[in-house]
Amino acid sequence: MPDDFIATIDSDDEVESLGEPSRPARGSGTKDEELDPDFEFDSGGFRPEGLDLWGGDEVKTSRGAGPINVDDIIERRTGRPLEAYGDRKRKRKAVEDDEEEDEGESEDDDDEEEEVDGDGDEDDEDIVDSGNESGMEIDGTSDVEEDEDEEEDNDDDDDDDSDSEDEVETEAQIARKDAFFSKDPTTDPSLPTSFTAMNLSRPLLRALTALQLTTPTPIQARAIPLALLGRDILGSAVTGSGKTAAFMVPILERLTYRDRGRGGQACRVLVLCPTRELAVQCEQVGRALAEKGGLDVRFALLVGGLSLNAQAHTLRTLPDILIATPGRLIDHLTNTPSFTLSALDVLVIDEADRMLEAGFTDELEEIIKACPRSRQTMLFSATMTDSVDELVRLSLDRPIRVFVDPKRNTASGLTQEFVRIRTEETRSPSLLALCKRTVRERCIIFFRSKALAHQMRVVFGLSGLKAAELHGNLTQEQRLNALNDFKASKVDYLLATDLASRGLDIKGVETVINYDMPGQLAQYTHRVGRTARAGRKGRSISLVGEADRKMLKAAIKQSEADEIRHRIIPAEAVSAMATKLDGMKDEIEEILKEEREEKLMRQADMELKKGENMVEHEAEIFSRPARTWFQTEKEKQAAKSAGKDVYVQSFPHDKNNKDTKEKEKEKIKRGKYEGLSRKQARRKFAMEEDGRDAATEAAIRAAKKGAKPKKITAPLTGSISKKGKGGSGAGAGTGTKLVKRKKGSAFDDAGPKGGHEGMRAKRVKVGLDKKGKGGKGKSQGKKRR
Numbered sequence: 001m002p003d004d005f006i007a008t009i010d011s012d013d014e015v016e017s018l019g020e021p022s023r024p025a026r027g028s029g030t031k032d033e034e035l036d037p038d039f040e041f042d043s044g045g046f047r048p049e050g051l052d053l054w055g056g057d058e059v060k061t062s063r064g065a066g067p068i069n070v071d072d073i074i075e076r077r078t079g080r081p082l083e084a085y086g087d088r089k090r091k092r093k094a095v096e097d098d099e100e101e102d103e104g105e106s107e108d109d110d111d112e113e114e115e116v117d118g119d120g121d122e123d124d125e126d127i128v129d130s131g132n133e134s135g136m137e138i139d140g141t142s143d144v145e146e147d148e149d150e151e152e153d154n155d156d157d158d159d160d161d162s163d164s165e166d167e168v169e170t171e172a173q174i175a176r177k178d179a180f181f182s183k184d185p186t187t188d189p190s191l192p193t194s195f196t197a198m199n200l201s202r203p204l205l206r207a208l209t210a211l212q213l214t215t216p217t218p219i220q221a222r223a224i225p226l227a228l229l230g231r232d233i234l235g236s237a238v239t240g241s242g243k244t245a246a247f248m249v250p251i252l253e254r255l256t257y258r259d260r261g262r263g264g265q266a267c268r269v270l271v272l273c274p275t276r277e278l279a280v281q282c283e284q285v286g287r288a289l290a291e292k293g294g295l296d297v298r299f300a301l302l303v304g305g306l307s308l309n310a311q312a313h314t315l316r317t318l319p320d321i322l323i324a325t326p327g328r329l330i331d332h333l334t335n336t337p338s339f340t341l342s343a344l345d346v347l348v349i350d351e352a353d354r355m356l357e358a359g360f361t362d363e364l365e366e367i368i369k370a371c372p373r374s375r376q377t378m379l380f381s382a383t384m385t386d387s388v389d390e391l392v393r394l395s396l397d398r399p400i401r402v403f404v405d406p407k408r409n410t411a412s413g414l415t416q417e418f419v420r421i422r423t424e425e426t427r428s429p430s431l432l433a434l435c436k437r438t439v440r441e442r443c444i445i446f447f448r449s450k451a452l453a454h455q456m457r458v459v460f461g462l463s464g465l466k467a468a469e470l471h472g473n474l475t476q477e478q479r480l481n482a483l484n485d486f487k488a489s490k491v492d493y494l495l496a497t498d499l500a501s502r503g504l505d506i507k508g509v510e511t512v513i514n515y516d517m518p519g520q521l522a523q524y525t526h527r528v529g530r531t532a533r534a535g536r537k538g539r540s541i542s543l544v545g546e547a548d549r550k551m552l553k554a555a556i557k558q559s560e561a562d563e564i565r566h567r568i569i570p571a572e573a574v575s576a577m578a579t580k581l582d583g584m585k586d587e588i589e590e591i592l593k594e595e596r597e598e599k600l601m602r603q604a605d606m607e608l609k610k611g612e613n614m615v616e617h618e619a620e621i622f623s624r625p626a627r628t629w630f631q632t633e634k635e636k637q638a639a640k641s642a643g644k645d646v647y648v649q650s651f652p653h654d655k656n657n658k659d660t661k662e663k664e665k666e667k668i669k670r671g672k673y674e675g676l677s678r679k680q681a682r683r684k685f686a687m688e689e690d691g692r693d694a695a696t697e698a699a700i701r702a703a704k705k706g707a708k709p710k711k712i713t714a715p716l717t718g719s720i721s722k723k724g725k726g727g728s729g730a731g732a733g734t735g736t737k738l739v740k741r742k743k744g745s746a747f748d749d750a751g752p753k754g755g756h757e758g759m760r761a762k763r764v765k766v767g768l769d770k771k772g773k774g775g776k777g778k779s780q781g782k783k784r785r
């Protein structure tokens, strides 16, 4: 039995920090197949520090040599091309057909296929699939079964670490929530059963039909009417249930009636997403609806990887909808002189629970500060929190919880299978056995780290399995290629970190495998939610080791018993695979070494090219203003490691999981910026570190002020600005969200108390009603209960 060499990658200290690592100095974004084929990623002139030896952003793309493809190295060394399962099948069929015609023997070809596929014993029937009505039972008699009993008996007192999801709310918490949230008026049975019943405009109805979205999903039926009324919403429904359209449709509908006159043009909507891929996907949905409906709505995608200059240029044209990841958005807020969010009417935070986690906290705070208080805010996630403590930072105004079937956490078409991993050494052979024998295509496999995903890619390649990897250590081009190849079935497996766990809507994913269980139930829910989407069927298979027992229990607890299966991979298949893997060890080392060397060479080439560019374009490069960031480098690192810690904590057995004391030690002091407000600190930092003088600062401020669009919000009479910054609209909110009212937005349909549920949203002319003067517009400011 070999060591679990997958687990021996000690150098893997780069546990994937979830979500968007976008910082001004990083490059890239992505798109998928259906997107604009001209979409081009660009480093934006910045490169990260440090050298990544096997997939870092250093190996840049469009201008230099393409990224290194480890499959090429494998093919060169093995002398055998890697082919996707579908291609292999097609070829085999063609050969068989030929042979049938020739009435020849087929043995040779079968042998060939067996050789490519490994053992030649692949046979689905060998897999024992023990559906177990009573729930999860691993190997019939195991501890897990006992745990189940414990749970049923409520005798689980060793579980001091029970998930917060299971915590019983205190009366005080319930009372706080009652005070914070508005009652959901859509719980009555009169929900719209069609988009037409929502009184959407004809172009939008046309668009929905063209995209074959004929009947609203439950979250759409409940959220769209409320969103049209301008209410703040906290939306939650299972993965793949159409949450994107639930916010995109009302946004587009409301934009249809905006003012297009002079001063009416402004960035009115911001959709924040935690990852670039998700932002791109979200933009696609919006664009598709707008295009099919012939709507005159302009989008801007603000993610790392797109040229900063191109984005800045687009921003100057005041696009209606911004779809952004936090890092790149803040970069523009800080460095693009004329860009502000002061005219924002709607803020959507997709995967909002993720965005409220450590790692995004400072960025989110910075963005919220830049948005007017009078905006409408909508938060969506399949695992949405309604913890007031977390939400209070977002300055919501009597939000309505729209939680569809809160008891159901996973899609109804999902079957969840669990494989018991008795010793860690059998984990990778089990995965390989599973993929060689049963799961042959359309499968996403999640790993806890980038290095694991990469090393397994080499293992898969050597085993004749065609895989792509998707994680944050890749260039954007590699990320993009991976997604596209997987979508096009050019590869059978997508080996991913949690970067891909949220939101990605890839059609036809049949299986999700968890190589290891994530430590947070929400992560598990999102991972397995990449399959069984939009009413389709799908299967997840999780490899469960001893350390994953708690998560196993939580996953079972949140699921219906008939969705749970226990899968047994025959021991002989696992041990055959283990022997095989043992034999591959040296080859794996060699391949990784070759890859490292090739990268170093390309790195050297790039440095050379960079030097030449510096000489050639010195004047231009030095004439550009230095970009600034709202945090100091230390603060940035602290935020990054906080985000990472959230993730690493997920893996109790992970050696990267530092204990609290150590983490305390690592806390960064803010030093010379201590005591300053964030704004002051940011300015000081910008001026000190980037050599901006006071005149430049003043020019930027003046430019921003001058470029501010005319206000589209109307102050509510009697509204009190607790923060004392009233007047500008942006700051005129209330510090105490529960009692005081925000100013209304002309974007909202007013109507007494924001209208009634089921009531048609009145059409609003955005921008006509300025400074509360009413005028022709129907808009009378956003009134709230």
Ligand SMILES: Nc1ncnc2c1ncn2[C@@H]1O[C@H](COP(=O)(O)OP(=O)(O)OP(=O)(O)O)[C@@H](O)[C@H]1O
Binding pocket: 212, 213, 214, 215, 216, 217, 220, 237, 238, 239, 240, 241, 242, 243, 244, 245, 381, 382, 502, 503, 504, 505, 529, 533, 534
């Ligand atoms: N009304 C509808 N009818 C049929 N299909 C729909 C409808 N609305 C959305 N879909 C489809 O459902 C799929 C999933 O939608 P979407 O990605 O918005 O889900 P989600 O709820 O945001 O998932 P996740 O929680 O994973 O982010 C998409 O392919 C979308 O086209």
